[in-house]
Amino acid sequence: MTRPAFVLTRGDLRRIDPPDSAVRSYWMRDALLAENDEIHRQPLRSRIHADVCVVGGGFTGLWTAIELKRRDPSTEVTLIEAAVCGAGASGANGGMAMNLWPKLSALIKQGGEDEAVAVARASVKAVDYLINFCEDNAIDAQIYRTGWLWASTNRSQDNSWDPAVEAAASYRDSPFRVLDGQAASKLAGTRVRGGVVDDSCANLHPGLLVRGLARVAESMGIRIYEHTPLRALGSNAHAPVAITPFGEIRAASVVLAINAWATQIPSVRQQLVMTASDNIVVKPAPGSYAPVTTAAGVSDAGRLLDYWRPLEDGTWLFGKAGLGLGYRTRGASTLFRPAPRLDNLIKQMHREFPALQGSTMLSAWRAPVEYSLSSLPFFSNVPGYPRVFYGTGYSGDGVGPCVMGGWLLASLATGVKDELSESFLTRSPKGRRLPPEPIRFLGGQVVKAAMIRRDRLEDQQKRVDPVTRMVTLIDPTSFVG
Numbered sequence: 001m002t003r004p005a006f007v008l009t010r011g012d013l014r015r016i017d018p019p020d021s022a023v024r025s026y027w028m029r030d031a032l033l034a035e036n037d038e039i040h041r042q043p044l045r046s047r048i049h050a051d052v053c054v055v056g057g058g059f060t061g062l063w064t065a066i067e068l069k070r071r072d073p074s075t076e077v078t079l080i081e082a083a084v085c086g087a088g089a090s091g092a093n094g095g096m097a098m099n100l101w102p103k104l105s106a107l108i109k110q111g112g113e114d115e116a117v118a119v120a121r122a123s124v125k126a127v128d129y130l131i132n133f134c135e136d137n138a139i140d141a142q143i144y145r146t147g148w149l150w151a152s153t154n155r156s157q158d159n160s161w162d163p164a165v166e167a168a169a170s171y172r173d174s175p176f177r178v179l180d181g182q183a184a185s186k187l188a189g190t191r192v193r194g195g196v197v198d199d200s201c202a203n204l205h206p207g208l209l210v211r212g213l214a215r216v217a218e219s220m221g222i223r224i225y226e227h228t229p230l231r232a233l234g235s236n237a238h239a240p241v242a243i244t245p246f247g248e249i250r251a252a253s254v255v256l257a258i259n260a261w262a263t264q265i266p267s268v269r270q271q272l273v274m275t276a277s278d279n280i281v282v283k284p285a286p287g288s289y290a291p292v293t294t295a296a297g298v299s300d301a302g303r304l305l306d307y308w309r310p311l312e313d314g315t316w317l318f319g320k321a322g323l324g325l326g327y328r329t330r331g332a333s334t335l336f337r338p339a340p341r342l343d344n345l346i347k348q349m350h351r352e353f354p355a356l357q358g359s360t361m362l363s364a365w366r367a368p369v370e371y372s373l374s375s376l377p378f379f380s381n382v383p384g385y386p387r388v389f390y391g392t393g394y395s396g397d398g399v400g401p402c403v404m405g406g407w408l409l410a411s412l413a414t415g416v417k418d419e420l421s422e423s424f425l426t427r428s429p430k431g432r433r434l435p436p437e438p439i440r441f442l443g444g445q446v447v448k449a450a451m452i453r454r455d456r457l458e459d460q461q462k463r464v465d466p467v468t469r470m471v472t473l474i475d476p477t478s479f480v481g
């Protein structure tokens, strides 16, 4: 007999509306076009068994499945995805593959110095691994190791990277190089005031990467079912059962790689803030701008990050983080939509990037970003379900760290004890918890309004009034911790 789980009830999960295809990101449109948009995999329509059932076809789910097969090709791995692989954040992000060194202070706070540095180092290896894996498996994800620049775009941001750079300075493999305004501007493709660069990071095409990973996963023998949402989780003879609309998977372990949708797990909900980033891809006006494909991926040092990067075809992506706020467990689905208030986003792009005035808009989308209260990803088992694991909370830095998340979840799912699966990343993050709804949403709106106001005033080099400043201090989210 299948017992519906208390954490993932049929009622909750029925609300998972797979992202609307009309809201497809530039990346996913491009990647699916290259597949003729027809190679959607079939839904699950039967009862099957697996050693591990992975739920979610983003980077975390695919890297987990691939790692399980790589370690032991005889492991039966099945992956189910509510929409198509890449429909979540993995196909909608900025495509900057970074590591966790910028979050070193947060890592130390959670795990102490030794473990923190071990995790930061593993996250550098993860980016190297990603690049080699794509090369070895003919995934052309348009990867350029042009580095990641953490830049200042107004006076209040100057040197805000100092704590991370100083914390890393005592390690010979600290990846940071501090740049003056001129050198940083050259790398940014536009004028910035200064910055710190990490040359080990890369820009890539996330749509081609996620679809390429799904292809390779299948070639390794992993069964992938798309359009197959997990509706409920039951258990039978101590083994979890993943229940989908037309089928069931009985597995020794289940891995929930559902990222923003993990807010449906009550204990996770208290630790995740569901916000959103808006993105546009533009084609510069002819003759107005020489595309710089050698430019780095750039994030500024504001609390509501501006980020930008060139694409291989001479277009540019510009994004702004922290703009929306999800309500209750529906947040993840409702925040997938066409980018609203485009005028503001374009104005901000022109401010940061005057050379992009007059460019043509090719695509604009909003997608949810889950910020954990520690700014770090965390991994554990669902309370009451010792064989059901999850990983989430990448806080806007997941393209590289998801590889590491896959290694870690593969170990948890198979009971392997190693440096990552035994690390603090699998212990409940220290610190406060978020209040329940509707308090968190209403409070969040007040804080968000103050953040946007402070951001605008700082960009205009104006004084931030004490009330606005005080309210922004309540914001529990941060890219670096």
Ligand SMILES: Cc1cc2nc3c(=O)[nH]c(=O)nc-3n(C[C@H](O)[C@H](O)[C@H](O)COP(=O)(O)OP(=O)(O)OC[C@H]3O[C@@H](n4cnc5c(N)ncnc54)[C@H](O)[C@@H]3O)c2cc1C
Residues within 6 Å of the ligand: 013, 016, 018, 019, 055, 056, 057, 058, 059, 060, 061, 080, 081, 082, 083, 084, 085, 086, 087, 088, 089, 090, 091, 092, 093, 094, 095, 096, 097, 098, 228, 229, 230, 231, 257, 258, 259, 260, 261, 277, 278, 279, 319, 366, 367, 368, 369, 391, 392, 394, 395, 396, 397, 398, 399, 400, 401, 402
């Ligand atoms: C706009 C934006 C910009 C970003 N920019 C960057 C960046 O430049 N660099 C960086 O490092 N990180 C960035 N990030 C973060 C990064 O994209 C994520 O951390 C990463 O993609 C998370 O991958 P994931 O596989 O864990 O989650 P996702 O890619 O979200 O995958 C989860 C999957 O689970 C599926 N799913 C959900 N519920 C169910 C269910 N019940 N049954 C079956 N399937 C289900 C979803 O459809 C989805 O495909 C950005 C994120 C966003 C949104």
